Amino acid sequence: xxxxxxxxxxxxxxxxxxxxxxxxxxxxxxxxxxxxxxxxxxxxxxxxxxxxxxxxxxxxxxxxxxxxxxxxxxxxxxxxxxxxxxxxxxxxxxxxxxxxxxxxxxxxxxxxxxxxxxxxxxxxxxxxxxxxxxxxxxxxxxxxxxxxxxxxxxxxxxxxxxxxxxxxxxxxxxxxxxxx
Numbered sequence: 001x002x003x004x005x006x007x008x009x010x011x012x013x014x015x016x017x018x019x020x021x022x023x024x025x026x027x028x029x030x031x032x033x034x035x036x037x038x039x040x041x042x043x044x045x046x047x048x049x050x051x052x053x054x055x056x057x058x059x060x061x062x063x064x065x066x067x068x069x070x071x072x073x074x075x076x077x078x079x080x081x082x083x084x085x086x087x088x089x090x091x092x093x094x095x096x097x098x099x100x101x102x103x104x105x106x107x108x109x110x111x112x113x114x115x116x117x118x119x120x121x122x123x124x125x126x127x128x129x130x131x132x133x134x135x136x137x138x139x140x141x142x143x144x145x146x147x148x149x150x151x152x153x154x155x156x157x158x159x160x161x162x163x164x165x166x167x168x169x170x171x172x173x174x175x176x177x178x179x180x
Contacts, residue, residue, distance in 0.1 A: 021151035021167050025174035031137070031144045033176035038075035039067055042136065045083035058161055059084055062168035063133065070172070080144075081136040088129040088153060095122045129153040131167050135175065147171035 027033075041060065049056060063082060064074070072080075128150065135145040149171040154163050 021149045021170045023147065023149050023170045023174060025145065025147045025171070025177065027145040027177045028142070029179070033145075036079040036135075036137075037072060038078045039072050039080040039082050039135075040074060040076070040078040040138075042081040042083040042134075045085075045134075049084055049086055051086050055160070055164070056084075058164045059131065059168065062165045063172070065165075066168055066172040070175070078138050081138050083134040083136060085132040085134070086129060088127055090125055091128050092123065092125045096120065127153045127155075129167075131171065133168070133171050145175055145177065147174050 046056065046060070063084075067082075129152075131149045133147045134143055136142065137144050149167040151163075151167060154160060
């Protein structure tokens, strides 16, 4: 019975861990990031991204919001060019567990009243996506910063904006890099 009390907590923890976005960034340590104040999108790079135009608009709108919040403005002659790249892959989780007679930690001796014995298998799948945001020095045409966000994607139209905003906000929270 104690196990049943912890099951909802375990499921909540698993769902919460699926919704988080893991972020990473890399940058050129020789660059003075305080010199950049304006940006524009690198159209040739963004046109190559293989996602729907609607999702591209969502991502670019979220980047605009974050860059504006950081004090940047769009320009015809920008300091930075912004490019994006995406990829996705299907993840499949297979879990097997023994139900019924036996001993093992957690269940103790005897019959498990919740299962009728035998091996049980649970299979779940989800799509994990990666969003890269590149910042390129427009004058030198060199990549100076790259942010990467990895997390579970949603097909739910009502949640897409929220999920994309979360990806972009967490990635761009890493910019400008904090020098040590």
